[in-house]
Amino acid sequence: MLKxxxxxxxxxxxxxxxxxxxxxxxxxxxxxxxxxxxxxxxEVDNAFSASxxxxxxEFKAMYPNVTVQYELKTFEQMxxxxxxxxxxxxxxxVMQCNKGNATAGMYASExxxxxxxxxxxxxxxxxIMGSSFQTTCRYNNQGIMGSGNLYGVTNYGEFVMxxxxxxxxxxxxxxxxxxxxxxxxxxxxFVVAGIAPISLGGLTGWPIDHAWYELVLYKAxxxxxxxxxxxxxxxxxxxxxxxxxxEKFAExxxxxxxxxxxxxxxxxxxxxxxxxxxxxxxxTGSWWYGSALTGITDYDWGIFLLPGKNLYEGSGGDLWVxxxxxxxxxxxxxxxxxxxxxxxxxxxxxxxxxxxxxxLTQITDPHVLDxxxxxxxIVQKDGLAFYPDWPVPGYNEVLIPSLQELFAGTxxxxxxxxxxxxxxNEYKESLK
Amino acid sequence: xxxxxxxxxxxxxxxxxxxxxxxxxxxxxxxGVLLFLLIIVFPLLANIGLSFTKWSGVGTPVWVxxxxxxxxxxxxxxxxxxxxxxxxxxxxxxxxxxIGLLLAGFIFEYILDKFGRGIxxxxxxxxxxxxxxxxxxxxxxxxxxxxxxWGVLNWSLKAVGLDTLTRSWLGDTSTALPSIMMMMIxxxxxxxxxxxxxxxxxxxxxxxxxxxxxxxSRLQRYFYITIPLIRPEIFVVVLTTIIYTLxxxxxxxxxxxxxxxxxxxxxxxxxxQNFFIRSRVGxxxxxxxxxxxxxxLVAIGFIxxxxxxxxxx
Numbered sequence: 001m002l003k004x005x006x007x008x009x010x011x012x013x014x015x016x017x018x019x020x021x022x023x024x025x026x027x028x029x030x031x032x033x034x035x036x037x038x039x040x041x042x043e044v045d046n047a048f049s050a051s052x053x054x055x056x057x058e059f060k061a062m063y064p065n066v067t068v069q070y071e072l073k074t075f076e077q078m079x080x081x082x083x084x085x086x087x088x089x090x091x092x093x094v095m096q097c098n099k100g101n102a103t104a105g106m107y108a109s110e111x112x113x114x115x116x117x118x119x120x121x122x123x124x125x126x127x128i129m130g131s132s133f134q135t136t137c138r139y140n141n142q143g144i145m146g147s148g149n150l151y152g153v154t155n156y157g158e159f160v161m162x163x164x165x166x167x168x169x170x171x172x173x174x175x176x177x178x179x180x181x182x183x184x185x186x187x188x189x190f191v192v193a194g195i196a197p198i199s200l201g202g203l204t205g206w207p208i209d210h211a212w213y214e215l216v217l218y219k220a221x222x223x224x225x226x227x228x229x230x231x232x233x234x235x236x237x238x239x240x241x242x243x244x245x246x247e248k249f250a251e252x253x254x255x256x257x258x259x260x261x262x263x264x265x266x267x268x269x270x271x272x273x274x275x276x277x278x279x280x281x282x283x284t285g286s287w288w289y290g291s292a293l294t295g296i297t298d299y300d301w302g303i304f305l306l307p308g309k310n311l312y313e314g315s316g317g318d319l320w321v322x323x324x325x326x327x328x329x330x331x332x333x334x335x336x337x338x339x340x341x342x343x344x345x346x347x348x349x350x351x352x353x354x355x356x357x358x359x360l361t362q363i364t365d366p367h368v369l370d371x372x373x374x375x376x377x378i379v380q381k382d383g384l385a386f387y388p389d390w391p392v393p394g395y396n397e398v399l400i401p402s403l404q405e406l407f408a409g410t411x412x413x414x415x416x417x418x419x420x421x422x423x424x425n426e427y428k429e430s431l432k
Numbered sequence: 433x434x435x436x437x438x439x440x441x442x443x444x445x446x447x448x449x450x451x452x453x454x455x456x457x458x459x460x461x462x463x464g465v466l467l468f469l470l471i472i473v474f475p476l477l478a479n480i481g482l483s484f485t486k487w488s489g490v491g492t493p494v495w496v497x498x499x500x501x502x503x504x505x506x507x508x509x510x511x512x513x514x515x516x517x518x519x520x521x522x523x524x525x526x527x528x529x530x531i532g533l534l535l536a537g538f539i540f541e542y543i544l545d546k547f548g549r550g551i552x553x554x555x556x557x558x559x560x561x562x563x564x565x566x567x568x569x570x571x572x573x574x575x576x577x578x579x580x581x582w583g584v585l586n587w588s589l590k591a592v593g594l595d596t597l598t599r600s601w602l603g604d605t606s607t608a609l610p611s612i613m614m615m616m617i618x619x620x621x622x623x624x625x626x627x628x629x630x631x632x633x634x635x636x637x638x639x640x641x642x643x644x645x646x647x648x649s650r651l652q653r654y655f656y657i658t659i660p661l662i663r664p665e666i667f668v669v670v671l672t673t674i675i676y677t678l679x680x681x682x683x684x685x686x687x688x689x690x691x692x693x694x695x696x697x698x699x700x701x702x703x704x705q706n707f708f709i710r711s712r713v714g715x716x717x718x719x720x721x722x723x724x725x726x727x728x729l730v731a732i733g734f735i736x737x738x739x740x741x742x743x744x745x
Contacts, residue, residue: 080709087490106711110490202603203575205689261580263692264603269579278581393488394710404692408605 046290047353091323100390109143133316152319159314196259201267216245237421246413290352482717532624560622571686
């Protein structure tokens with residue numbers, strides 16, 4: 001009996017000491033915290049780098065004795081090396097991560113990411129994001145998005161749109177199209193004038209995905225999107241949507257709507273051609289908006305959504321994730337929290353981003369207001385359709401070469417859809 | 433007992449004596465052997481082992497036997513990658529070696545005689561220069577040069593009125609692989625050149641004097657004396673270039689990533705794609721294993737041929 005009492009007393013003692021020590025940490029001044037915070041992101045010279053750079057400075061001011069080790073990575077580097085890095089011991093404490101099954105989902109299902117569900121509830125991130133943005137933050141134990149624990153936190157939205165050169169439109173007497181037929185008429189007008197209407201960075205690869213999938217979405221509905229992304233139900237690659245998308249893409253390539261040399265042009269060069277006024281339109285995402293704001297100085301420009309449809313590539317933005325092996329998770333949460341707050345979010349808006357928690361009354365730039373207005377219109381009609389490479393890990397390695405072949409006309413739309421269906425179905429089978 | 437037997441026994445005795453004497457040296461082999469095991473043998477065995485599994489890179493690999501190999505044989509990407517590698521081997525081995533032979537002869541026989549050592553060194557260094565540039569830099573610079581809209585190649589063609597010849601060099605399925613070949617040839621020329629010039633310096637001038645006395649022309653001297661005498665160097669250059677070309681990775685990674693379509697896919701890059709990007713580690717390991725076997729066979733074949741040649745010579 002005495003022995004039992006002693007053990008109980010000891011346990012109570014240990015608990016009390018634990019509570020006391022915890023309270024010490026909680027009550028300690030932030031300026032007393034000593035340590036290191038390793039942050040990795042993939043953004044440079046855009047709205048996100050501006051916002052997160054601002055948050056980093058806030059963090060440094062708040063934690064003067066914490067060393068912030070910031071490293072800039074490239075998107076391609078993280079896509080290819082992400083898994084190796086996350087399973088090594090050299091992980092950062094907080095990291096920007098592409099969303100979707102193929103990346104965040106795969107990492108989460110393999111236990112490489114920290115479950116942020118409790119933290120997101122406690123700190124109010126879940127409320128800030130709302131349910132629609134959480135779709136790409138939650139992954140089940142198979143790594144499929146939409147349900148399960150919250151493994152990432154996003155603080156912006158993104159979508160794919162058409163950037164257009166207003167001066168060139170005026171010069172060639174064309175207006176912003178409101179239907180697919182009108183859009184094609186605009187393209188025809190430029191082709192006749194010897195100008196490639198749409199910039200496309202085919203050498204980089206993934207920009208082709210975006211151009212093609214925007215066309216698939218003309219005939220897609222929410223069920224197809226969900227089935228495709230969540231690897232459930234029936235996805236008919238020879239059905240209406242995929243057939244239409246592949247045929248239209250091949251047709252646009254043949255008609256010269258994209259620069260015929262586009263497969264030898266990198267993403268940066270394609271954007272450069274638009275900035276220099278060599279092409280009147282550029283189909284890319286809102287992540288490029290900040291570059292357009294600062295880069296285009298010689299003419300007036302605007303944006304529109306590819307007309308005549310209701311679904312567009314887009315989603316909540318990339319995620320902040322905390323690697324399972326991170327050494328300073330509490331500091332990582334503190335940093336993420338700063339990026340979610342109004343101050344950093346307003347910086348993002350002013351730099352041309354689509355923040356989810358900004359004070360939009362403080363925005364004056366008409367371009368930025370326009371961007372946020374268009375995004376809101378998509379969200380309101382439930383029009384975010386995600387991206388085509390998400391369902392299967394490494395799917396871009398199938399989509400890109402196949403699209404390059406479709407562009408070159410060496411495969412038919414039917415062959416193309418067949419080629420991309422095989423790895424998709426193989427992966428779907430492997431999950432059973 | 434014949435003289436031959438005696439000499440044989442003496443040899444064995446000497447070997448035995450020397451082996452016991454030399455045992456102390458074994459210690460010095462340990463670091464090398466350890467590194468060899470760690471860097472070559474262990475990863476090689478691990479790779480072969482992985483090729484019989486299905487593994488995403490995390491978790492436990494699942495043994496699948498020869499499934500990956502069976503899949504590879506039917507995979508058109510796999511076959512295309514080796515077809516492209518073969519084309520690269522043919523062009524990138526023969527063309528620089530031939531150019532290297534001619535240039536080495538030209539510099540050694542003509543430039544050195546007419547213009548002296550300084551100019552000869554200038555040319556040798558000049559041709560070798562690409563070899564010291566990191567391959568990633570080479571790739572990026574060539575990508576600029578081949579850029580379809582403002583690259584220097586198309587720009588030059590337009591400047592001389594050859595607009596019809598302009599291409600999207602890296603973006604066109606018919607020109608992408610030849611473009612990478614051009615880049616690799618340009619990069620490679622300096623290597624055989626330097627080896628061959630060194631080989632030429634090794635040849636005894638007496639042989640040439642004798643040829644001159646017999647009235648041989650420069651060309652005859654070159655084809656009947658020089659080339660046969662530097663055959664060992666030619667073997668080394670061809671073998672190392674074949675291996676280098678079979679392992680082509682960075683050149684494709686920096687420029688086309690295997691595209692457009694599958695026009696420039698090569699085994700190393702295809703393996704990398706599967707290994708790292710598509711999380712199909714077992715399949716990636718299969719491709720590398722096949723590549724290793726092929727490189728091994730080529731190396732063994734060449735070394736055997738070389739030994740045979742030496743014995744005949």
